[in-house]
Amino acid sequence: MGLLILPILITLLFSVAQGSPQLRRANDRQGQCTYTFTVPSPKEGTCAEPGEAMTAIRELQRENAAVKQDTDGLKIRLSLLEKVVNRLLGGEGTGQSTSSPQSFSDTQVDVRRLMLEKDEWESQRSSLEMSYSDLLKEKASLEEEKQRLTERLEKVQQRQCPQVAETSRNRDQPISPRQAPYVTDSHGGPARTSSAQGKGGPSELSPWGADGVGYQELKSELTALPASRMFPESHSTGQGSATMGTPGCGELTWVGEPTTYRKADNIAGKYGVWMKDPEPVSPFTLDTIWRINTVGADIRQVFEYENLDQLVKGYPTKVYVVPRSMESNGAVVYKGSLYYIRKKSKIIVKYDFRTETVAIQKELVDAGYHGKYPYSWGGYTDIDLAIDEMGLWAIYSTENAKGSIVISQLEPKTLEAKQSWNTTIRKQAVANAFMVCGTLYTIASYSSPTTTVSFAFDTHTGVQKQMSIPFQNQYGYASMVDYNPTEKKIYGWDNFTMVAYDVRLSKM
Ligand SMILES: *[C@@H]1O[C@H](CO)[C@@H](O)[C@H](O)[C@H]1NC(C)=O
Ligand SMILES: *[C@@H]1O[C@H](CO)[C@@H](O)[C@H](O)[C@H]1NC(C)=O
Numbered sequence: 001m002g003l004l005i006l007p008i009l010i011t012l013l014f015s016v017a018q019g020s021p022q023l024r025r026a027n028d029r030q031g032q033c034t035y036t037f038t039v040p041s042p043k044e045g046t047c048a049e050p051g052e053a054m055t056a057i058r059e060l061q062r063e064n065a066a067v068k069q070d071t072d073g074l075k076i077r078l079s080l081l082e083k084v085v086n087r088l089l090g091g092e093g094t095g096q097s098t099s100s101p102q103s104f105s106d107t108q109v110d111v112r113r114l115m116l117e118k119d120e121w122e123s124q125r126s127s128l129e130m131s132y133s134d135l136l137k138e139k140a141s142l143e144e145e146k147q148r149l150t151e152r153l154e155k156v157q158q159r160q161c162p163q164v165a166e167t168s169r170n171r172d173q174p175i176s177p178r179q180a181p182y183v184t185d186s187h188g189g190p191a192r193t194s195s196a197q198g199k200g201g202p203s204e205l206s207p208w209g210a211d212g213v214g215y216q217e218l219k220s221e222l223t224a225l226p227a228s229r230m231f232p233e234s235h236s237t238g239q240g241s242a243t244m245g246t247p248g249c250g251e252l253t254w255v256g257e258p259t260t261y262r263k264a265d266n267i268a269g270k271y272g273v274w275m276k277d278p279e280p281v282s283p284f285t286l287d288t289i290w291r292i293n294t295v296g297a298d299i300r301q302v303f304e305y306e307n308l309d310q311l312v313k314g315y316p317t318k319v320y321v322v323p324r325s326m327e328s329n330g331a332v333v334y335k336g337s338l339y340y341i342r343k344k345s346k347i348i349v350k351y352d353f354r355t356e357t358v359a360i361q362k363e364l365v366d367a368g369y370h371g372k373y374p375y376s377w378g379g380y381t382d383i384d385l386a387i388d389e390m391g392l393w394a395i396y397s398t399e400n401a402k403g404s405i406v407i408s409q410l411e412p413k414t415l416e417a418k419q420s421w422n423t424t425i426r427k428q429a430v431a432n433a434f435m436v437c438g439t440l441y442t443i444a445s446y447s448s449p450t451t452t453v454s455f456a457f458d459t460h461t462g463v464q465k466q467m468s469i470p471f472q473n474q475y476g477y478a479s480m481v482d483y484n485p486t487e488k489k490i491y492g493w494d495n496f497t498m499v500a501y502d503v504r505l506s507k508m
Contacts (some may be wrong), residue, residue: 250507281336373397
């Protein structure tokens with residue numbers, strides 16, 4: 001009878017050993033069999049590349065299939081074994097098929113032998129059953145791993161198929177991802193649809209964090225006090241405009257009506273940043289447009305558009321994913337790099353678009369952050385970066401300054417503060433601020449359709465003065481206001497809408 005069972009077991013062991021999970025058998029010195037199951041552990045890709053992720057997923061799928069096949073095979077064979085064992089236990093009556101006919105006198109010996117064999121088989125069976133349940137567990141963990149990798153792959157695909165997230169309008173006609181040039185047909189749609197990866201793609205929105213729009217706006221309501229009560233009297237001496245040696249520089253005298261360029265498609269674009277680089281470096285140009293939707297718990301995507309026309313149509317050339325989340329919309333693009341505030345920190349990150357790496361990051365010493373000194377509209381606008389004819393600036397506040405605006409001129413290469421100025425303008429009392437020719441200008445309201453540029457602080461003279469240049473918030477929620485010194489324009493993001501204003505300076 002043992003001869004009958006042995007081939008079955010051998011077959012069983014063989015077939016199991018062929019799949020990825022391996023069952024090994026060894027005889028110890030007492031002639032007892034020991035069985036070992038080995039299942040290769042899933043790959044630990046901490047940051048799998050898309051290709052790697054795909055390969056890993058395919059491997060896992062193959063492994064899964066193999067495991068399933070093996071376990072199914074095991075089940076069948078186990079039940080076969082059971083039948084054989086039962087038959088052995090059930091007595092000789094059914095034993096006709098056995099190859100060794102026994103005489104009645106031998107029966108007692110056989111029965112004893114069979115009892116021993118039965119015990120052995122029982123223990124082997126239970127060990128196989130245990131192994132089987134281990135296999136099932138392994139299978140479950142493989143499936144978990146597969147799920148994890150699938151999610152990762154989706155994220156990667158989302159990065160690679162930015163237009164999916166960029167505009168729902170284009171979702172059914174994905175364009176080539178990453179820098180692939182695309183052609184626009186005569187109907188204004190993409191002439192070529194490349195990968196199908198965008199189809200059934202991931203959701204449009206970043207997952208909501210605790211710091212969603214509602215919370216930010218609620219916070220802004222709590223902190224927005226009437227400006228009139230918060231300004232100390234200005235030190236204006238009426239000295240007039242500063243000593244501005246820079247060509248084309250002067251004092252801000254007029255801001256035009258906003259021109260609307262584009263409305264964001266979804267809530268992620270209620271606030272945002274859009275701008276041109278005033279001093280672009282090749283391969284970027286003065287036409288290149290940069291855009292970031294800044295609502296969400298994980299703001300990392302930066303859209304690049306070839307020009308205004310492509311922005312309006314919603315076709316980005318490329319999407320960059322910065323390595324660390326940013327906070328709010330204080331970011332600027334200057335000389336081929338993005339400067340932004342890292343989430344929940346006072347760290348300024350310089351991200352080089354050409355190498356797609358972080359060139360440098362540095363803490364802005366003493367700066368309040370993450371809701372300590374935001375603009376009146378909230379949105380963790382504690383640290384606002386700005387570009388003007390003089391270069392790169394940070395507009396923020398500190399504990400020492402007790403919430404008044406501090407301005408620092410930054411060295412773009414090192415992010416060191418070259419020089420700083422204290423103003424007496426309460427940061428939380430103004431809606432926004434921007435720099436023009438070394439002078440800080442602040443806007444009184446983010447929601448009033450007819451507000452004003454109400455204060456100026458000239459870093460050349462240290463003179464602060466009140467002013468009243470009309471400024472329109474056409475859409476009722478201005479979250480970003482930034483100056484472009486090359487175009488002499490103000491770029492703004494007003495309640496989902498990308499707008500721009502012409503400006504006039506006194507000596508232009
Ligand atoms: C700004 O004010 C702070 C606190 O009063 C002071 O420590 C700092 O030296 C001032 N900075 C400048 C440039 O005046
Ligand atoms: C902002 O825009 C949304 C959608 O266009 C609109 O419903 C809302 O009233 C606007 N908010 C303000 C303050 O105007």
